[in-house]
Amino acid sequence: MGLRMKFNLAMGFTFLAGLLIAGLLSYRLTQREAVREVLQQASIMAGQAAVISDYTAREIAPLLAEQSREQFLPQSVPFWAAHTNFSALQKLFPDYSVRMPALNPTNPADRPTDWQAEIIALFRGNPALQEHISQRASPNGPILSISRPIRVEDRACLECHSTPQAAPAAMVDLYGPSNGFGWEMGETVGAQIISVPMQVALQRAAGTFRTVMLGLGAVFLLMTVLLNLLLHLAVVRRVRRISTAANEVSLGDMAAPELPVSGRDEIASLTESFNRMRRSFANAMRLLEP
Ligand code: HEC
The missing domain is CATH 1.10.8.500 (HAMP domain in histidine kinase)
Structure with a gap:
């Protein structure tokens, strides 16, 4: 074997080993970065949902309290405000969503799908669990979801969610007496599930990996x-x-x-x-x- 061959073989072997290590490292790094980016987007959405709910409870609900006695105005319900805002946003960004499904929802539109029901069941089974991150496939690529439990921690919730008699009559007129009642203090009734598509972040990660x-x-x-x-x-x-x-x-x-x-x-x-x-x-x- 000539000198040149020996050199090239040794170099080729070293390069392959180096490429393998660098490839593995940069693949893991870019993937981790993609997940971090998606989680960041999700936490911004969680913050927005909280801010909208808070704003509604503090500023809108008191304004509508008087009128709600005669005709129930869901605009004063924090969950309704968050739900309406994010439904509108979803029209612009179809794969982004903030949902608040409940096992026994007031609004039938908040009935959980199969995978959402599984997440709620997980929270009901683990009262200490505060957050759950999951991934699922969709026709537009994987979607990452961050879920947090919704627990009845405030007696005020029971005014509208315990019995139809306790709830504002106007609300029962609008939503009916058969759903969204019977919730109990401390019960995990549903979950806030924020979904963010991973496709864009993954494509960017793949681009960075390819360039490296x-x-x-x-x-x-x-x-x-x-x-x-x-x-x-x-x-x-x-x-x-x-x-x-x-x-x-x-x-x-x-x-x-x-x-x-x-x-x-x-x-x-x-x-x-x-x-x-x-x-x-x-x-x-x-x-x-x-
Ligand atoms: C003034 C009455 C009222 C109060 C008080 C109230 N809710 Fe609701 N809640 C509603 C109504 C009405 C809806 C349905 C809104 C819609 O159409 O999206 C709802 C929706 C929800 C939903 C979405 C699932 C569903 O049932 O459709 C959750 C979860 C929820 N409420 C939890 C709570 C919690 C927790 C509290 C206490 C912090 C609370 N609510 C206080 C009236 C109320």
């Missing part, structure tokens, strides 16, 4: 070309020249001129030694001649 890998490949290619060129000019070509000259001397051909010595590296000193050896050899031969 292409960059590494280009660096390796450049290194291979440069090293091969250097190996050829600085080692292989000069060693071959010495080897040809040595062959000629061994066959008794002393006519060839001395090898040119260029540079001050190991091969140059080998060339010098060879030239000196050939001179000594020629002298010795001359002494032996009759």
